Amino acid sequence: MSDLFKSMPLISPVLAPASFPRLDDLEKDEISSNLLEELPKVECIARARIPTTQGPxxxxxxxSNNVDNKEHLAIVFGEDIRSRTLYKQRPDDTQDDRMTRGAYIGKLFPGRKSADLDPKSGKELKFSSNGELILDENTHTSPTIVRIHSECYTGETAWSARCDCGEQFDEAGRLMGLDGHGCIVYLRQEGRGIGLGEKLKAYNLQDLGADTVQANLLLRHPADKRSFSLATSILxxxxxxxxxxxxxxxxxIVAVEGKNKEIKVLERVAMVPLAWQDKEGIESKEVEGYLRTKIEKMGHLLQKPINIGAK
Ligand SMILES: [Zn+2]
Structure with a gap:
């Protein structure tokens, strides 16, 4: 840290720690406290087909859920991945209701009458006596590529080179498109959970010499405030x-598996966005610093040294 940065007044009047906490301790504490005793209850409100500019x-x-009022999302590759809560029959449910909320099989077309029966393929959804979707060959349940992604307005929308979120997101989509099945759980927890306003302040602290972890700590936020229990429930x-x-x-991995290992991570697939695999590497000093912090302070498993072209 630069001397200039050391002499800066702290943002809040709370006494500063004598030194920064050891990051590996901090991380462990957070993950265990972020694992909720009871998983959040989630309900899928709507599902819609999105043709993409990328092909798939x-x-x-x-x-919706019972722990916050944010609209969390699942970006699903594969028509046959089906939500229990969306497909479950509701009292007075009509076929039109079901098609409108997206609880149908196959593809919609003008004049379609039945959600549960696809007239083109003849495939039909079956339900138990209490209205639960029966998991048969029409519903995908085998091991699936999954990515848990936290919203990053700056990286995904404002072309920010301060982080690698946009690239990781694109690469996850590319791999799932190739596979034909996959799910990106998209959680609304901007800036490692501190919100966009605080994240922008953290960026200013970084411009003053702090790294990503130090900046969050100076703003009295844990290095990573995210919780992944919602992702466990959604999966x-x-x-x-x-x-x-x-x-x-x-x-x-630990976080998404849940306290009672509700989800089983069979395999970890390394995320190596295409731009990093390139010989020239990516041309951004900011990303290099961000990635170095991820590796050195947050225990990320990227190979070091990363092939980054920035000078
Ligand atoms: Zn980001």
Missing amino acids: EIFLHLY MDLNLVEVKLLTNNPDK
């Missing part, structure tokens, strides 16, 4: 209980 069609699932709702997790973050 995706099915966007929107969720269970989608019947994706055996997953191949796309991540470089070992803490995420």
Whole structure:
């Protein structure tokens, strides 16, 4: 840290720690406290087919839950990955209701009358006596590539080179498109959970010499405030209980598995966005610093040295 930065007044009047906490201790504490005793209850409100500019069609699932009032999402590759709560028959449910909320099989077309029966393929959804979708060959339940992604407005929308979120997101989509099945659980926890306003302040502290972890600590936020219990619940709702997790973050494996190992991570698939695999590497000093912090302070499993072209 630069001397200039050391002499800066702290943002809040709370006494500063004599030194920064050891990051590995901090990380462990957070993950265990972030694992909720009881998994959040989630309900899929709507599902819609989205043709994409990249080729594959995706099915966007929107969720409500009982722990926050944010609209968390699942970006699903594969028509046959089905949400229990969305497909479950509801009192007075009509076929039109079911098609409108996205609880149908196959593809919608003008004039379609039945959600549960696809007239083109003849495939039909079956339900138990209490209205639960029966998991048969029409519903995908085998091991699936999964990515847990936290919203990053700056990296995904504002072309920020301060982090690698946009690239990781693109790479996850590319791999799932190739596979034909996959799910990106998209959690609304901006800036490692501190929110966009605080994240922007953290960026200013970084410009003053702090790294990503130090900046969060100076703002009195833990280095990583995210919770992944919602992701565990959403994966269970989608019947994706055996997953191949796309991540470089070992803490995420523990977090997404849940306290009672509700989800089984069969395999960890390393995330190596295409731009990093390139000989020239990516041209950004900011990303280099960000990645170095991820590796050195947050225990990420990226190979070091990373092939980055920035000078
Ligand atoms: Zn980001």
